[in-house]
Amino acid sequence: MLLVDFETRSPVDLKRYGGRVYAMDPRTEVICCGFRLDGLHWMFRNPKLYPQAAGERWPEWVMDALNDEHIPVSAHNAEGFDAPVWDYVAANDHDFPLLADDRWVDSVAICRVNGLPGKLDDAARAIGGMARKDHRGAALIRACSIPPYDETPEKLDAVVEYCAQDLVVLADLLDACRPLMDVELRDWRVNRAINERGVRVDLELAEAAVRYAEAESAEIAAQLNQLTNGRITRHTQSARIRDFVLGHLPDCPAMVRYKDGVKKYSIDKSARAELLDDFDLPFLVREVVELTDDGNRSSVAKFQKMLDRADPEDHRVRGAFVYAGAQQTLRFSARGLQLHNFRRDCWSPDEVEDLSARMYLDQPLDSVMDTLSKLLRPALLPAPGNKLIIGDWSAIEAMALPWLANSPGAEGVLDVFRAGGDVYLRTAEDIRIDNRQIGKVTVLSLGYGGALGAFQAMARNYGVRLEDDVVRAIVTRWRRVNGWAPDFWYALERAARRAIARPYEIQTAGRVRYVYYPQHLGGSLLCLLPGDTILTYPQVRIEEVEGRHGRAITAMKASFTAKADATEWPRTTLWHGLLAENATQGFCAWLLREALARLELEDGPGDVVSDVHDEIVLEAPAALAYAARDRLAEVMNTVPAAAEWLPLKAVPTIQDRYGKEG
């Protein structure tokens, strides 16, 4: 692979606007670009900044590599940074040769499928000796890349050195990783195509929402300020609000939280709900808590993000999806505009037209922040003349878990799905509680080894309140009726332990397999799932863990960041519930990738514009909307060969805006 790394400068805020907007801005310039291949190294330097580089010829090995279509070109965050910089800046300003899109491979994707952190520094720290972070590097880049530019020759030479050093680090990192499998490269490209297409946002609505939110936020701040004599000046000051409430209600039980065995106080959503439920709550406290609650409902930042990230020409936000962003499951994650966590409860398209009309006329709104946050989803919409087609798989994880367990008891659950039954209702019957909502919370919270705590946490989100004793009884009954689930959890953990004890030998639990490679990334446990998915747990060990009986399996926790003075990367315990969950979500993520690949690579009406774990959104011209809907249904209801007998079900619908129905 030819490794590439750009250093650039621009007045555009890269973090805020993203690499694509950054690269397309005419003020963005290349400082230098490093190339590396098999130990050979060369640095392109912008002659405007490095006069001595004027007229310098490109080495033959670089030109040969660039002209050889069989040699992939890799950069760390190629998709989000180096590829757009190459296309929009370097090709124009410095005659860099045009590179076909399919030449790029992003080394971030390679890190992530290897279970490593995405950031270059972090990945290197995690697998290396945890050398301390070099803050001078970051400071140097800041000095030279953000106006006013430092242009001293010493600094510019230091940038070149820094760039070259990064390529050495990247080369070492890639040597330690396994490369992408063909199917992973395919899926990375599919995701890149979806990112390039983007999803359209209602910019006019977003602008109005930001305007209303700012006014409301200021109003809430003024009231808080007055009520508390200046002790609280914004609804976001959670520490000050917490202390204010504690001042009136010492040791308030609703606010008590335990973290790592340490008692703490919180003023989070559920604490506020419990406080407001108390009829005797002092009036002043009630006022403050209500104002905080109102303010926190907003998702103003997301509307601002839409304004920041959308292309002003076609109003589309691009580059929002991160391939294998979740290292432990290889699910997609999101960046910039967080499309994966928009509030579900939202207005219908008709209500949106009504509300937006009022907002454009500056008319007042009821419960402003709540109203605005319910406008978030519908702020995604198709281009004029198009429709959105939305499909989601119903209860896919509740189905995938028993399918992976592959036992007679688990088949019984799958038969409920096959018969078109409602697994939540069925579960409510099983635990002898006549309430579908409770059945749903049970299925969602207990499938991965969770018990009382997991149930109550989930119950809070669904407005279900039960006494602890009742929940304990539900847990016992559910586990007894669904004995296949505990059996599967413990089989997974036994298989993982066996695998670690016997390197290179594949161990099986249900449809899940584990194998341990002692030489790979400090000893890696691989989880092999149906359909060629490989989950990697690097630096796996069996060791004593605080607060736990016996020795447990532990591994690197890629999604955490090590503290500055840490001597080892943070770790996680691979207990049976986590193994079950990772396998299930990893398997479901594969089903999604297969569907996306079909939709993207096969001919047919409708283009993918968004996906959220169990949901796919297409955009299609109105005249083709029905055909696109049928196509989406066909793709989502056709099970890949490696998942035979899995009763997947989706009923896509046609919408004028993004919404909760799907």
Added chain:
DNA sequence: TGCGGCGGCGCC
């Protein structure tokens, strides 16, 4: 002023 830690939010 920039950072890192932490609390908080929301979804699957």
Added chain:
DNA sequence: AAAGGGCGCCGCCGCA
């Protein structure tokens, strides 16, 4: 048979 976990982003706050 104890234990929800998977994400990303925002804002505050203390520190350097």
